[in-house]
Amino acid sequence: MIERWPSPGKLNLFLFITGQRDDGYHSLQTLFQFLDYGDEMTFAVDQHAHIRLLNEIENVPCEENLIYRAAQCLKTQAIADKRCEETVGVTIGINKILPMGGGLGGGSSNAATTLIALNQLWHLNYSLAQLADLGLALGADVPIFVQGYAALAEGIGEQLTPVQPVEKWYLVAHPNVSIPTPVIFNDPELTRNSPVRTVEQLMHSPWSNDCEAIARKRFRKVDELLNWLLEYAPSRLTGTGACVFAEFDSEAAARQVLTLTPPWMTCFVAKGATISLLHRQLSE
């Protein structure tokens, strides 16, 4: 039987860099909210022992695909813990809708959906906390997608405090450039000394993204997009880019601006979600 599972995107409503650890990773305070928009995945489990991907993602070899890596990592752990046999297998399909390298967390979300779906379909019985731990080795954003609730993330993104930001409507725009995360994190001019603040302080201060100045300086298209959107609504970079988002109180207001976007902008309208689509399906 083929099972369908959602793999939603996220926004970083704010992102402050508060330091850099000895291993080079940056400590952050960032607010994650999900989008009611994302990729769609299919899972067909079998007993043929192989993990197969139905379709390739452009420029991502199978062994590097976070979907394959998540499935392989879960299977290896489950065999070591004697929770499944070597014979478990699966064929996984993906309908890629989220732009890649866009700061919408597509790869991390795919990895989280894979961990959660296979945990259920292979009857492994791991807790969400155990899956989040496994996922952290695949990417800093995997735990938030595994936990599935909007949260303030601290540390390198793994220490989560649930919060309930207003579920606004967003016009999300992609500048048709991809920004690899290290390009931003390795920039010597990146702000790395934002003050550490409490949840209350953060929720009541103006929201911004410390990566935005570097993304605007190094990628002209990001700068152009933001200049255009800021004429209509408060707008910011998500994650390390390249996508930017403008926020609105209603769908109608977001769609009105969508009709005005010039042809060079790739955009979509989506609503913020406190609980991810994946977890809404889990609780049905």
Ligand SMILES: C[C@](O)(CO)[C@H](O)COP(=O)(O)OP(=O)(O)OC[C@H]1O[C@@H](n2ccc(N)nc2=O)[C@H](O)[C@@H]1O
């Ligand atoms: C900053 C965020 O976009 C916030 O959503 C994400 O945490 C980045 O997540 P990602 O793109 O999945 O990044 P990862 O694959 O975990 O890390 C890519 C690279 O970014 C740098 N990196 C990442 C996360 C972090 N807190 N500090 C870092 O310095 C590291 O050099 C790392 O090798």
Ligand SMILES: Nc1ncnc2c1ncn2[C@@H]1O[C@H](COP(=O)(O)OP(=O)(O)OP(=O)(O)O)[C@@H](O)[C@H]1O
């Ligand atoms: N299943 C996958 N989907 C998307 N990208 C993948 C996948 N597997 C591996 N990758 C690699 O990960 C890179 C980052 O993709 P992703 O879409 O997660 O970036 P992102 O949205 O910038 O993430 P973040 O917000 O976590 O920084 C891609 O350029 C690609 O090389």
